[in-house]
Each structure stands twice: as structure tokens, then as C-alpha cells.
Amino acid sequence: xxHAGRSLGIALALAFTASTAAAMTPPAASAGWCAVxxxxxxxxxxxxxxxxxxxxxxxxxxxxxxxxxSVRIAVGERSMLTVDVTLADxxxxxxxxxxxxxxxxxxxxxxxxxxxxxxxVASGLx
Numbered sequence: 001x002x003h004a005g006r007s008l009g010i011a012l013a014l015a016f017t018a019s020t021a022a023a024m025t026p027p028a029a030s031a032g033w034c035a036v037x038x039x040x041x042x043x044x045x046x047x048x049x050x051x052x053x054x055x056x057x058x059x060x061x062x063x064x065x066x067x068x069x070s071v072r073i074a075v076g077e078r079s080m081l082t083v084d085v086t087l088a089d090x091x092x093x094x095x096x097x098x099x100x101x102x103x104x105x106x107x108x109x110x111x112x113x114x115x116x117x118x119x120x121v122a123s124g125l126x
Contacts, residue, residue, distance in 0.1 A: 033067055038075040043104045049073075051107060052081075055114030063118045065125070071117065079105050083117055085124065093124040 034056060039049030047054075052073060060067055068088040075081055079100045085093040098113050 033070045034073070035071070036073045036075065041075040041077075043106070045107075046105045046110055047107055052110050052113070055107075055110040056117045057114075059111070059114035059118035060121065063122055065118060065121060069121055081105075081113055083113075083120075085117070085121055087121075087124060091124070093120060096120050 034053035036049035036052060039052070042048045042052065046052075053071075056071060057067065070086045072084045072086075073081060074083075081098045083096045085096070087093070096116060098109075098116065100109050
């Protein structure tokens with residue numbers, strides 16, 4: 001499938017910014033290496049926090065990366081997802097943001113976000 005066709009009209013906005021500490025509720029662990037704050041804001045049809053962590057895990061495996069990092073994901077208003085990655089050596093990568101503007105977050109959105117996180121981790125390991 002062509003790369004442009006994958007978005008299927010989904011408006012995704014990805015931005016890398018310096019990580020800043022923000023007040024938020026403590027993350028609920030979805031897996032030992034993946035924690036999601038405010039996962040209840042994800043639509044039930046998306047599969048929720050567990051599906052989000054699973055999408056990242058699948059994308060990391062597909063890239064052949066070891067899962068020796070942790071991710072902390074915050075679900076914000078208006079379908080905004082923010083992930084902070086900490087590598088095994090303690091380095092933190094710049095925050096990765098995704099916003100879906102034209103429809104509710106779906107499993108496909110989570111798959112795309114998982115791929116973005118895997119790519120982000122791979123670039124941080126170089």
C-alpha cells in the first residue's frame with residue numbers, strides 16, 4: 001500500500017519536542033516497561049491502554065529492536081498522545097506527540113503510533 005494511502009484521511013501530527021515535566025495523574029502500568037496515564041480517555045473501540053502498549057511492542061519486534069527501554073504515555077485532551085522514552089542507559093529521548101484531529105483514536109491509530117515510537121527508539125539508539 002502506498003505510504004500516503006496508509007493515513008486513510010487520518011490527520012496525524014507528529015512532533016518531537018524537549019521533554020518537560022508536567023503535572024499528571026500517576027501512570028497505570030499496562031506492562032512492566034509501558035505505562036499509560038489517563039488511559040480511560042482512549043475510546044473503548046481502540047482497545048485502550050493494553051492495545052497501545054501491544055502496538056508499540058509489535059512495532060519494536062518488527063524492527064528487530066530489543067525491548068530494553070521504558071515508555072510513559074500520557075493521554076491528553078482532544079486525542080493527544082505523548083510518549084516519553086527512557087533507554088536502558090538512562091538517557092531520555094525527546095517527547096513524541098501524536099494528535100488525531102478528524103476522528104476518534106482507533107486500533108489503526110495505535111498501530112501508527114507504535115511504529116512512530118519504534119522508529120523514535122531506533123533513532124535514539126544510534
